[in-house]
Amino acid sequence: MVKNLSKFKCQNCNFYYSKWAGQCTECGAWSSIKQDDAFSKGQIKKLFSGKRGKTIDLLNLESLENEPKRLKTEINEFDRVLGGGLVPGSAILLSGDPGIGKSTLLLQVATDAADKGANVIYISGEEAPAQIRMRARRLGKEKSTLKIASETNLRDILTTLDAEKVDLLIVDSIQTIYADYIESGPGSVVQVRTCVLDLTNFAKKKDFSIIFVGHVTKDGQIAGPKLVEHMVDTVIHFEGERGVHFRILRTIKNRFGASDEIGVFEMTSKGLKEVTNPSELFLSERDAINNGSVVFASIEGTRPVLVEIQALVAPSSLGTARRTVVGWDSARLSMVIAILDARCGLSFIGKDVYLNVAGGMRVLEPAADLAVAAALLSASNEITLPTNAVIFGELSLSGALRQVNQPDSRIKEAKKLGFKSILIPSGSKIVKQSGIELKEYKTIFDLIKSNTRVSE
Numbered sequence: 001m002v003k004n005l006s007k008f009k010c011q012n013c014n015f016y017y018s019k020w021a022g023q024c025t026e027c028g029a030w031s032s033i034k035q036d037d038a039f040s041k042g043q044i045k046k047l048f049s050g051k052r053g054k055t056i057d058l059l060n061l062e063s064l065e066n067e068p069k070r071l072k073t074e075i076n077e078f079d080r081v082l083g084g085g086l087v088p089g090s091a092i093l094l095s096g097d098p099g100i101g102k103s104t105l106l107l108q109v110a111t112d113a114a115d116k117g118a119n120v121i122y123i124s125g126e127e128a129p130a131q132i133r134m135r136a137r138r139l140g141k142e143k144s145t146l147k148i149a150s151e152t153n154l155r156d157i158l159t160t161l162d163a164e165k166v167d168l169l170i171v172d173s174i175q176t177i178y179a180d181y182i183e184s185g186p187g188s189v190v191q192v193r194t195c196v197l198d199l200t201n202f203a204k205k206k207d208f209s210i211i212f213v214g215h216v217t218k219d220g221q222i223a224g225p226k227l228v229e230h231m232v233d234t235v236i237h238f239e240g241e242r243g244v245h246f247r248i249l250r251t252i253k254n255r256f257g258a259s260d261e262i263g264v265f266e267m268t269s270k271g272l273k274e275v276t277n278p279s280e281l282f283l284s285e286r287d288a289i290n291n292g293s294v295v296f297a298s299i300e301g302t303r304p305v306l307v308e309i310q311a312l313v314a315p316s317s318l319g320t321a322r323r324t325v326v327g328w329d330s331a332r333l334s335m336v337i338a339i340l341d342a343r344c345g346l347s348f349i350g351k352d353v354y355l356n357v358a359g360g361m362r363v364l365e366p367a368a369d370l371a372v373a374a375a376l377l378s379a380s381n382e383i384t385l386p387t388n389a390v391i392f393g394e395l396s397l398s399g400a401l402r403q404v405n406q407p408d409s410r411i412k413e414a415k416k417l418g419f420k421s422i423l424i425p426s427g428s429k430i431v432k433q434s435g436i437e438l439k440e441y442k443t444i445f446d447l448i449k450s451n452t453r454v455s456e
Contacts, residue, residue, distance in 0.1 A: 008033050011189040012225045027226070032189055071167060071209060074112040077265060077274045078105070080303075081236055081249050083257015086113075086168060086209040090256060091200040093174075093229065095214040095222045096238030101247055102213055103127070105238065105265070105272055106170050107135055109211075111144035118167040125152040125176025125186075139271040152186065154179045154195050158202055166208040171199065173213035175223060187215075192224040196231055229253065240267075244360040246275060251301065260364075261301030279306035279417055282359045290387045292379030295419065296371035297392045297410035298363055304406070304413035306390065308358040309368065311375035316352045327357025328368065336373050336395060343399030344445055346382060367404035369395035373444055374423070383451040386421055389439075390414040393425040399443045401425035411436065423447065 008017040011034055013027040023030050070085030079085045082092070096102045107122065114120040124132060128150050136142045151157055154177055161169065171177060177195045178186040185191065196212065203210040212232070215223040222229060229235050233255040240247035249263040264275040275281050283295065283306055292311045297304060309328075316322065325333050333355055340346045355372065357363050370393030377383045385391075392410055394402040404410075407430045411422055415436050424430075426440035441447045 008035055011193070012227075014227070029189075034190075071113060071118060072116075073109050074116070075109055075274060076276075077249065077263030078109055081251050081257075081261050081263040082234060083254055083261070087233070087256045088167075088207045088209060089204045090209050090234065091196075091203060091232040092209070092211045092234040092236065093214050093222070093232045094211060094236050094238060095216050097216060097220070100238050100240055101265075101267060101272060102238050103172055104135065104139070105247075105249070106172065106211060106213065107132070107141070108139060108271055110168065110170055111136065111139070111141040111146050113168055114144050114146040119165055120146050120168045120170070121161070121164065121166055122146055122148045122170045122172070123157060124148070124150050124172045126173060138269075152176050152178055154198060158198065161202065161206070166206065169199075169203065169208060169210045171210065171212050173215055174228075175215045187223075189225045193227055193231075196228050200231060239362065241360040246281065246359070247272065248361070258301045262303065262305070279304070279413055282307045282361060283417070286358070290378070290385060291381075292375055294371050294375045294378065294385060295390045295414075296363070296368050297390050297414055298365060298368065299406050299409065304409045305361075306413055306417060306419075307361045307363065309363075309371050309375050310356045310358055311372070311379040312352075312354040313348065313376065313379040314352050314354075316350050318352075321348070321350060322352040322354070324352075324354045326355070327360070327362050328355055328372065329364075332366070332369070333372065335397075336369060336376065339395060339397060339399055339444065340373060340376065343443075344448060346377070346380065348376075348380075351380075365404075366394045367392045369393065370401060370423070370425070370444070370447075374447065377448060377451075383448055385423075385451060388418070388420040389423055390419045390421075391423040393423075393441075395444060399445060401441055401443060401447075403428045411438075 008020050010024040010027065010029065010032050012029040012032045013024060015024060015026040017033060021033050024032055068088050070087055072079055072085040094102055110120045110122050129148050132148050133142065136144065174192060174195060175187040178191050179194050182190055182194060199210060217223050235253040237250050237252055238247060239250060246264060246266045249265065251259050251261045253259060264278040265272040266275050286308050294309050295306055296309050297306055323330065323333060337348050337353065341348065371391040373395055374385060374391050378385055392404055394404055396402055403425050407424065407428045411430060411433060414422060415433060421437040421439060423439045426442045
């Protein structure tokens with residue numbers, strides 16, 4: 001016998017309550033707890049009644065089916081992020097700040113795919129067809145065979161798709177679509193979840209790819225229930241700074257390819273242009289005077305990228321010194337400063353510390369610890385580094401340097417751009433290469449001792 005049935009459920013995190021509350025204690029969402037009739041006594045009795053369901057076909061792993069043929073666009077950076085192209089029946093969620101270029105990117109993807117013979121439909125809930133045509137004219141794509149529409153009713157969209165043979169559907173944006181059988185307005189938790197579920201199931205049934213555009217909150221998180229990110233196959237984020245001319249398309253989740261992959265684009269007057277060599281772009285404006293500046297070899301997905309890390313250490317005029325970080329983790333900067341203080345005797349008390357990853361790039365991996373420490377030491381005039389050096393390595397709390405993954409790929413990228421020396425943790429498993437000098441260090445203190453004088 002079923003007792004103590006939970007009749008209220010949070011629409012954001014699916015946590016159950018025995019009574020209604022204004023705020024969910026699990027996810028913190030307000031006004032998301034609604035009465036749920038799925039576990040009423042009558043339905044539970046019906047669920048466990050004698051009526052049997054159909055038998056599920058069980059398969060083994062030795063399937064003879066071929067992998068699905070991906071739909072490739074003319075935008076190689078976009079295909080790279082997705083793992084090689086669009087998979088039929090896949091659902092993709094694209095998010096990004098307002099005005100960053102999401103609609104421009106997807107219009108280029110849609111027109112390129114349509115020009116290759118695919119049947120592509122672009123449905124916008126935010127713009128009229130005339131506005132889409134204006135953007136296409138600016139991109140030089142006004143003669144494309146792309147089909148466009150402006151609609152927000154889910155029922156009408158599904159009816160139209162049922163009469164079409166679709167290869168790719170773009171919905172811009174999912175927060176504007178609504179199901180007329182749900183009382184809440186567009187953009188609500190229930191509406192977003194329902195529309196994503198119905199459109200995704202329809203796309204998998206008809207075997208076409210679908211791309212949703214998702215809004216973001218003021219904190220940069222994808223608006224709507226977290227469940228949406230679990231429902232789709234791929235989540236990608238379009239990021240960049242308004243004052244910077246290039247954009248980064250970053251994979252957050254991908255069931256058909258590598259996660260943390262990036263694609264780099266340059267924003268021009270005629271739309272987004274692919275950047276085939278991001279390292280050269282990020283280092284193109286690097287000053288020859290390298291005081292407080294180091295080059296870090298990062299790994300973004302499967303691609304090595306060289307970026308410039310800049311540091312500035314200045315006397316503080318305030319009672320509490322500032323710690324300002326752009327493009328890196330502020331907590332990790334505090335850890336590096338503490339290690340330099342405790343293990344190397346270098347105090348940053350009374351000094352403002354500013355750290356910046358040049359070009360608006362965002363670095364997430366701990367392999368940047370050594371490069372950040374070297375930039376701080378160089379900015380405080382403790383060491384002098386050669387201008388043609390690349391640095392990478394993880395820093396432990398004891399001051400020892402730890403190895404990082406894929407060192408050979410990082411070194412090859414540095415060599416390709418003309419760098420002559422690499423500063424790395426000792427014991428790294430690498431293949432020796434001609435024309436490049438490897439400098440290995442066991443601790444951060446060893447790096448300080450070896451670079452107190454200029455070394456070229």
